[in-house]
Amino acid sequence: MTREAFETSRQLRENIEQVVFGKPDVVQMLIVALLAGEHILLEDVPGVGKTLAAKALAHSIDGKFSRLQFTPDLLPSDITGSMIYRSDRREFEFSPGPIFANVVLADEINRAPPRTQSALLEAMSEGSVSVDGVTHALPQPFIVVATQNPFEFEGTYALPESQLDRFLLRTSLGYPQRNWELQVLQTHRSGEPVDQLQSVATTEAVLQAQRTVRNAAFEESLVGYLLDIVDATRNHDGFQFGVSTRGALSFYRGCQARAITDAREFVIPDDIKALAVATLAHRVVHDSVFQGPSREMVENQIAAILEKVPVPT
Template sequence: MPAELLSLVSELEANINQVVVGKPEVVRKCLVALLAGEHILLEDVPGVGKTLVGKALARSVSGHFCRLQFTPDLLPSDIVGSNIFNSKTNEFVFHSGPIFSNIVIADEINRSSPRTQSALLEAMSDRQVSIDGDTHNLPRPFMVIATQNPFEFEGTYPLPESQLDRFLMRISMGYPDRAAERTILESHRIGEPVEELSPVVTCDQIAQLQDSVRKIEVSETISEYLLDIIDGTRTSDDLEVGASTRAGLSLFRAAQSHALLDGREYVVPDDVKHLAVSVLAHRVIPKGFLHAGQREAVESMVGRIVEEISIPV
């Protein structure tokens, strides 16, 4: 792997960690999703830096990014665009929406109606949108960073399983420790540090890194280990629905991306184990009814399954 590409990865990660203080693991997982060409769902209470992570990542890449504030009255056309009649030419002209960006921050995604949420489905899975029978390709790279508050239900619409399945990982931010919070207070004394961030990589360089991820070697032993975890979710007594084939592919790609971030050209078992809960927990359905606020319970179930699988030597 070219040394300059590895240097870019380190520079990108360091640039984001300048403003996202005390959350290196969250930043690392967001970069895993970016290099895997996938999307991320940041979930936690308001005010812990979910949007900040998205803005820091977007500002570190010299592409086009937008922030969409999801509200109950947001329409699908407000996201993907629409055909507008041009009276001078007597033709309909397509006007692209904000989804035609390299990085899209979908803030409070669960506040919009299911119809509007579904407008993202085709974009996230196929990197294209279809309007009035015409297909329009989205730029590369393309990434959706969505945020939501899992503890607030007034005026919200929970994401359906098909929508959740399009996110590579669901990540909880958590509160920063005291030292990190002190640093945050000091750094925000005179302004917003994220506004001062400059791009460190181009879209073409991100595309090269994404291509490099696909070349990361995954041995047959590692693949079997990954499949053992997937099968474990399907046979678990705690889960009604286990991980899908798409979930297995997502974990495979995430492990490759994590290996690249560590500067390796091959995947090791720890890559798979480290990411398994974040990649799989939001894709499985537990037996009985669990309140959405009990996300930790589902993650604990998946974590136990992962621990029970023997790590290949």
């Protein structure tokens, strides 16, 4: 089964890179989040390809894609669905919302108020939603790809820590290099290439790859290394709170998934190092939270922790 998981990962990467140019690390992180059974937050300025990356992932899987445009007037029921009265049967029936999809793009997630954002918590954590006391399972695989602009504050609501903790990774795309931007101009002048992408993986193949990820070997000394990094965030002078146990488990699964995307059946220190900043920086609470510490500051502190924690030999 491991070979099939490697192949699924390779096909997904090659397909996405047909439209997401010059961003191999971002493409790999998208696949890592998917194979780990977790979620990803793309945080960057408008127009650099966040939505494109999410749509490319969705089009690469033979599953259902749903886009949620978050706005201040969006209601929780607009996400989860609601009970509708059927006059012909004289009873209420559950009408599923757009969250019932395999890949959900939560576009500009920080534009919705906290009450609406919280509608995603159960879905992202449990893979289900509860409406009127009844729990409804979501289709599997299930991944939320959320986007937000970190530099726009008017009309936005900061994501609470409990919401951020549901994202395995937070990453940025950044501006492309000149040669890749030239390719974007040439390939997009006649339309959107992402709309022409064909699926290369079935939902069953993705689920099988997720099961393979859980069996990726994680040597005991490397587990200790991962926990040393997590523990260092909890004892850091600059953080009020460090990484939670949920965060440590997500970190663990992410490293397993990264090993599979690199065609390995086992985790190595480079997997831990490569994911540490993107996995941990959004999970800590900085001492100067009320002054609004920059994302760069927190990520630099996580990187400094990596430099100090000894790597097992």
